Amino acid sequence: MATIKDLSLRCGVSVSTVSKALNGYQDISEATRELIIRAASEIGYFPDANARALKMKKTYNIGVLFSTLSNHGLRNEYFAHILASFKERAAKRGYDITFIEHNIGNRKMTYLEHCRYRNFDGVFIACAEFGDPEVLELVNSDYPVVTIDHAFNEAISVLSDNVEGMRQLTQHIIDQGHRKIAYIHGTKSSVTHNRLVSFNNIMKENGITIPEEYFKEGIYRSAESAEELAVRLLELPEPPTCIIAPDDYAALGVMNTARRMGLKIPDDISVAGYDGISVSQALEPKLTTIKQDTDKIGAEAAKQLINLIESPMTTSLDNIYLKVQLVKGGSVRNLNTI
Amino acid sequence: MATIKDLSLRCGVSVSTVSKALNGYQDISEATRELIIRAASEIGYFPDANARALKMKKTYNIGVLFSTLSNHGLRNEYFAHILASFKERAAKRGYDITFIEHNIGNRKMTYLEHCRYRNFDGVFIACAEFGDPEVLELVNSDYPVVTIDHAFNEAISVLSDNVEGMRQLTQHIIDQGHRKIAYIHGTKSSVTHNRLVSFNNIMKENGITIPEEYFKEGIYRSAESAEELAVRLLELPEPPTCIIAPDDYAALGVMNTARRMGLKIPDDISVAGYDGISVSQALEPKLTTIKQDTDKIGAEAAKQLINLIESPMTTSLDNIYLKVQLVKGGSVRNLNTI
DNA sequence: CTGAAAGCGCTTACAG
DNA sequence: CTGAAAGCGCTTACAG
The missing domain is CATH 1.10.260.40 (lambda repressor-like DNA-binding domains)
Incomplete structure (x- = not known):
């Protein structure tokens, strides 16, 4: 060189x-x-980036926390797509991205220590256990931080508008004439909470009462979990006419279960998902779902983080809510025209 | 600090x-x-990693080339999974990973220039246009390089054994009594070539002749392309009894097309895929496919690259072929028992 | 308009 | 066993 x-x-x-x-x-x-x-x-x-960084205290490198929990991280299409667009936008602004690891070689480091070791300019928490003390340490540090789908006071959060998404999906299902709507929601989290609240509010607005047994707690992205719960729902004395799954993978599980029980979709049972992953639109019938704009989420997160790095004084720590889009597939039957 | x-x-x-x-x-x-x-x-x-790197000429940072072509990069489950396991293994050995970009900010850099700028210790070419002069420049540089699914003289390549995979899949289909087997293969590449050759060899071994019109060139990971080609195959005067798709996403397209034409799977038409992505096993019937061990591929690539970095004299530039696994789903009918 | 000097945080021959 | 000194490649007050 x-x-x-x-x-x-x-x-x-x-x-x-x-x-x-x-x-x-x-x-x-x-x-x-x-x-x-x-x-x-x-x-x-x-x-030489290293020599320059040493002198300037600026690395043009962003640390990305992307823990690979079960069904999370790079193996999850939702997060992988967000990362893809984050990386593209960051590159355009001159920043590289490096993954934050927990242990690096023999050295046990906390996330924060890893960031200091590499001198990242900022941190993007794409997916993580938000209650983990190490994550909190990172969020509360003096690093500029942007998170996805989880709000902190000390960071900018980019969130898909779950309240609005659930509103649109639920209202659409009601508009199709459904009243007996079951909801398999994911494990507890702020995202799950907001969707549940929204679901309940729409029901109230429409004067519909949902019996307790129509609510089931499933596991995000687990087809198995959804299959098991779908059986329980469909075997109820008064089964629902529509089942909302926590996400598209789970919706796939619900559809398989229904078919295995001899039910046709959407003729005998309607199914809806959430996320709008690519495969959901390659099914027959196409899945009715809420599409989260992963390209936008990733790009917006990168934009916010770099603004925060370069202009901390003029970038406010607000939450950014991104629009979602209702995808009307063929998996929810219109009961009005019967 | x-x-x-x-x-x-x-x-x-x-x-x-x-x-x-x-x-x-x-x-x-x-x-x-x-x-x-x-x-x-x-x-x-x-x-401080930067200070240390400056003095030691060693960054403990690996550059990862992961171009986001259409249907590639992080948005492709196959590559995203490989990256996940690569990253995990690299972290264990003390290396971070950073994406190699084409243009970083206003500076137009070639891939190689970006690597020199960051002083990466080695380079992992996970997915890229292998004919791109910039990729060749990188491969021919003095950097330790490991690639996936494409062999170079100057680098170690980790390859899924496509010849063996196609052999197992095809033989399984033949064993189920199929003779009229159509093959929608992907666009030309060494991977496609090896699978095609293997397919043809097994046919010859079994004394089966496949008519020209049973071969179609599709596009990897494109359900649309596969759907269109499947129609053409199924409308032939003498349609195949089984269609092999270039990958699982494409197989999904074939299945949808068949159903839309009123055919039941596998009763009326058998379908096979390739890759073994998670969703292929969430379908009904489960897809018969070849599972590529992405965890193994990523981990092996990391291991080889770090060996090459740390012990260049005792690490040979060989290709590493990894085993694949036949997944017998329910999408290929057994014609022998009729 | 140009350059000598100090310094970023570290490592490592070398001297003692 | 310990430390002073040089140097990795760069930037930036400061002097001229």
Whole structure:
């Protein structure tokens, strides 16, 4: 690798001058600047990121926390897509991304220690156990932090609008003439809570009462869990006409169960999902679901984080709610036209 | 952040001594070492990765090339899973991973330039356009390189054994009594080539001749492409009894098409996929497919790359072929028992 | 307009 | 067994 010293020798100027020319300082003559810039591109010079970081206390590197819990992390389409768009947007703004790890080699580090070790400029918490003390330590540190789907006072959170999403989905199902609507929700979390509240509010608004046994707690992204719960719902004396699953994978489980019990979708039982993953639209019938705009979520998170890094004084720590989109598939039957 | 100087002041020794004690040099008295180690953990000292990298020419950071082409990159379950296990294994060995980008901010860099800028210790090419001059430049550089599913002379390649996978899948289908087997293969690549060759060889071994019109070139991971081609196959005067899709997503498209045409799976038409993605086993019937062991591929790639980085003289540039596993789902009918 | 010097946090031959 | 010194590649007050 060519260094700034090679350039200074080649151009017959000092390293100070080279550095200033390359960094756009004004007190360099036009001729010298041109000479240096040309030489730099001729020998393919690039500054050494580590040396620069050491001096400038700025790495242009963002730490991304992406713990691989069960059914989470990179193996989850929702988060993987968010990461993809985050990475693309960050690159455009000149930032690289590096994963934050818990233990790195023999050194046991906390997440925060890892960040300090690498001198990240900011932190993106894409998916994590939000109650984990190490995560809290990170959030409460002086690092600029952006999270997904979980609000903290000390960080910017980008959230898919779960209240609105659930509202649209539920209202659509009601509009199709359904009254007996069961809801398999995910394990408790703020996301789950907001969806449940929204579901209940829409029911109330429409004057519908949902019996206790129509609510089941399942596991996000677990087809097995949904299958088991679907059986219990469908074997009720008065089974629902529509089942809302916690997500599209779970919805797939519900559909399989129904078919195994000899029921046709949507003729005998309607099913709805949540997330809008690609496979949900490759099914027959296409799944009625709420599409979360993962491209937008990732890009927005990157934008907010970099703003927070570069202009902390003018970037407020607000939550950003992103629109969702109702996808009307063929899995919810219209009962009005019967 | 506490520095080595803080430690030296606190312990009343020189920075040299601190550094040596922390790095396990032998010429330090036991007492001094203990004093320093204790102080270090008390104030939560961690060396600065950038400073260290500058001096040692070693960053403990691996560059990962993961271009987001259509249907590729993080949005592809196959690659996302490989990355997940790569990242886990690399962390265990003490390496972080950072994505290699094409353009970083305003600076247009080639992949290689980005690697030099960040001083990566090695490069993992997970998915990329292998004919791209920039990729070739990277492979031919002096960086240790590991690739997936594509062999280069100058790098280690970890490959899923496509010949063996296609052999098992095809033989299984033949064993079920099928003779009229259509194959929608992906666009041309070495992977596609090897599968095609293997398919043809098994046919020959079994004395089966496949008519030209049973071969169609589709697009990997495109349900639409597969749907269109499946129609053409199923409308042939003499349609196949089984269709092999290039991958599981495409297989889903084939299944939908068949159902839309009023055919039952597997009673009227058999379908097989390739990859073994999670959703393929959440379908009814479960898809008969070849499962690629993404956990193994990612972990093996990390292991090989780190060996190459740390022991270049004893790590040979061989290709590593990983076993695949036939998943007998319910989507291929047994014609022998009719 | 240019350059010598100090310094970012670390490692490591070398001297004592 | 310990420490002073040089140096990794860069930036930036400061002097001229």
